[in-house]
Amino acid sequence: MSAYKPPHIPASEITPETTWLKRRTLMAGLAAGATFAALPKAEAAAPGLSEGMELKTVPGPIPAPSDKETSFEDVTHYNNFYEFGTGKSDPFKYSEDFKPYPWTFEIGGLVNKPQTVDIDTLLTKFPLEDRIYRMRCVEAWSMVIPWVGIPLSSIIDLADPQGSAKYVAFEGVVRPKEMPGQRGFAQPMPWPYLEGLRIDEARHPLTIIAVGLYGKTLLNQSGAPMRLVVPWKYGFKGIKSITKITLTEEQPQNSWNLLAPHEYGFYANVNPDVPHPRWSQATEQRIGEGGGLFGGAKRIPTEMFNGYGDEVASLYAGMDLKANY
Numbered sequence: 441m442s443a444y445k446p447p448h449i450p451a452s453e454i455t456p457e458t459t460w461l462k463r464r465t466l467m468a469g470l471a472a473g474a475t476f477a478a479l480p481k482a483e484a485a486a487p488g489l490s491e492g493m494e495l496k497t498v499p500g501p502i503p504a505p506s507d508k509e510t511s512f513e514d515v516t517h518y519n520n521f522y523e524f525g526t527g528k529s530d531p532f533k534y535s536e537d538f539k540p541y542p543w544t545f546e547i548g549g550l551v552n553k554p555q556t557v558d559i560d561t562l563l564t565k566f567p568l569e570d571r572i573y574r575m576r577c578v579e580a581w582s583m584v585i586p587w588v589g590i591p592l593s594s595i596i597d598l599a600d601p602q603g604s605a606k607y608v609a610f611e612g613v614v615r616p617k618e619m620p621g622q623r624g625f626a627q628p629m630p631w632p633y634l635e636g637l638r639i640d641e642a643r644h645p646l647t648i649i650a651v652g653l654y655g656k657t658l659l660n661q662s663g664a665p666m667r668l669v670v671p672w673k674y675g676f677k678g679i680k681s682i683t684k685i686t687l688t689e690e691q692p693q694n695s696w697n698l699l700a701p702h703e704y705g706f707y708a709n710v711n712p713d714v715p716h717p718r719w720s721q722a723t724e725q726r727i728g729e730g731g732g733l734f735g736g737a738k739r740i741p742t743e744m745f746n747g748y749g750d751e752v753a754s755l756y757a758g759m760d761l762k763a764n765y
């Protein structure tokens with residue numbers, strides 16, 4: 441057992457939402473004048489990402505939900521990231537040894553141009569977009585998070601996918617020296633963490649690879665340096681610290697489905713009408729609302745596809761969502 445370590449979060453990183461909102465409006469104004477692509481080459485070259493670094497963003501195409509954003513403090517102190525331990529506070533307490541910058545990942549499988557991508561180089565190719573998304577965990581807690589990311593479809597296209605590719609598989613990271621949850625006897629799951637999407641889900645404009653939140657690079661507990669964000673699906677689909685993206689013909693395996701197939705399916709669409717075998721999915725609690733991190737928040741009804749039905753319901757037309765949970 442590792443001893444308790446101070447939270448992996450300098451006080452300077454805790455930006456009150458009001459400050460963030462003002463800054464974001466300013467950035468949006470700047471971005472409106474000069475799009476990233478139009479910048480001269482030298483300026484477009486992003487400096488290497490580092491922890492807590494301010495990111496230059498452009499407004500994303502999706503209007504922000506009217507819901508109040510979850511504070512930066514709550515977003516970074518209540519997490520699931522089993523590589524650092526299974527407790528909700530383990531990721532912020534025990535992630536300080538992880539070194540996610542600099543970072544490369546592989547894109548391979550059914551593609552014409554398999555390659556290793558340096559994340560810093562990636563940022564010279566695409567603008568970083570602000571996307572405020574409702575997120576919901578299968579455990580019935582939810583948050584509203586201002587992500588900074590790149591559409592996954594742009595990243596996949598770098599590798600020129602072949603027509604036979606039907607799914608996209610993702611792998612997390614294995615670094616037991618840096619990740620205490622990957623050491624010792626009681627391993628919660630086999631590593632690396634695995635996830636997958638159908639290719640049309642992966643290419644949907646709402647699906648992003650996030651590299652930041654609240655305008656700064658991700659802290660370790662949030663999945664630094666890059667993690668998947670699919671806002672109409674339960675949180676476990678949002679694989680953190682991705683090392684590999686593989687296009688496949690067969691449906692990929694996903695860690696939670698391997699561990700408990702009757703509880704966690706491949707699709708994992710937020711669906712209030714399909715209860716988890718051990719609890720209802722009809723309502724949720726917003727982290728941070730009602731005092732304390734979690735306790736006291738009133739239960740609010742969960743919306744089909746987490747409220748993104750207009751955008752994504754057509755992906756599942758004709759599918760039995762009770763069978764494909």
Ligand SMILES: Nc1nc2c(c(=O)[nH]1)N[C@H]1C(S)=C(S)[C@@H](COP(=O)(O)O)O[C@H]1N2
Pocket residue numbers: 518519520521522523576577578612613633661662674675676677678679680681
């Ligand atoms: N690599 C990795 N990714 C992961 C997990 C994990 O344990 N390891 N947990 C998942 C689960 S169950 C949830 S709910 C979300 C939580 O994301 P958050 O901490 O940013 O809210 O991360 C997902 N991604």
Ligand SMILES: [Mo]
Pocket residue numbers: 520577578579674675676
């Ligand atoms: Mo989760």
